Amino acid sequence: MQHYCNNCNTYTKQQYCPLCKNKLSQKSGDNEYYPIYETKVKRRRFAQRLVLFVAIFIVSTSILINLLTNPDKLWFLYVLSPVLYSLLTINHTILSRAHIGSKVVLQVIALSVMLFILDAASGSSKWSIHYVIPFLVTLATLLVTIIVLRKPMKWREYIGYMTTMVILGFLPVILFLSSWSTVLWPSAATALYALMTLIGMVLFSEKTMKNEIVRRFHF
Template sequence: MQHYCSNCDIYTKQQYCPLCKNKLSEKAGDNEYYPVYETKVKRRRFAQRLVLFIAIFAISTSILINLLINSERLWFLYVLGPALYGLLTINHTILSRAHTGSKVILQVIALSVTLFILDAASGSSKWSIHYVIPFLVTIATLFVTIIVLRKPMKWREYIGYLSTMVILGFLPVLLFLSSWSTVLWPSAATALYALLTLIGMVLFSEKTMKNEIVRRFHF
């Protein structure tokens, strides 16, 4: 027998409403338990699939035209990068209910890959590696840090993401050491900011947070 909550206008098999916790009366009906919620989920999934189809259509069409007209110059990369980035932005950042920290990290990675593809398509002057990617990592690390400072009660949710951003902060230096990048100061500045962020996490955090940081970085 279904139970009906007049306050929340939902049907459920439970004796108490899962939303307002009031005791419910028995009432038969053909309504879905969470019709509004399920409708929103279906609409979000349809939108995600639609965006995926549009991205596949755009990429495949650009590849076909590129091969038929001028196969020597791979201009379809100008479509590939933005299409993949738009797909991730809409499906993961906007439509999904993923954690904010996860969205920030994937945005940094996706935007960095997109800019690298566009850089390679335009002649590979490496402006993306020299300047833009280190700048993106620094801004993203600062953004996550501000969230943690404004919501100290949620530091456990963000400590893993902030630690990931600190690790990403040292990647530009590795690119410089591997000769992928030839401009030192943006990479050095990003690594320094990552190091200062790590030091600040250790010095100004509570004891439980310090223990978590030590455990994650194996100090």
């Protein structure tokens, strides 16, 4: 007898989903659902390849036009970074079935890179490093924290992503100490929030999770 998980969209012979541990509803023992699933996978893969092709076409065209018309000014960077970010957003965040934690982490990294490129291309006033990137890291860390608090059973799945976000939280301070950034308070606020998140992970998690956190951070 097949069981179906509405949360994970998976089929299993067990009464509880191996991913989210929810009790499952019973479905027919036949494989009638698998052709439908395979069709969805094929459509999703085709859509991802189509988006990739369109992105390559746009970037290649903009580079060619830039080199032929005004090679002294690399304005194609204004096209390159948004297209690459849109490619990741559509193929990985929207169409992919990747873990939501990886989607959040890659989103904040990709968006930060895109804004940094646009900042550098527009004259490098460093507004992205001073204000926007610290705000994005703080917001992403808060988002992952909220997800974990709403689904405590999935804490173990998110510990790697939480660790990554905590590490990224100290990145603005490193940029400030290396003179890349000259505005202290956004970097300091982001580092403080990352530190408080780390302390909260240690204090309020279960014993097994505490051991995992200690192992990852080498306390």
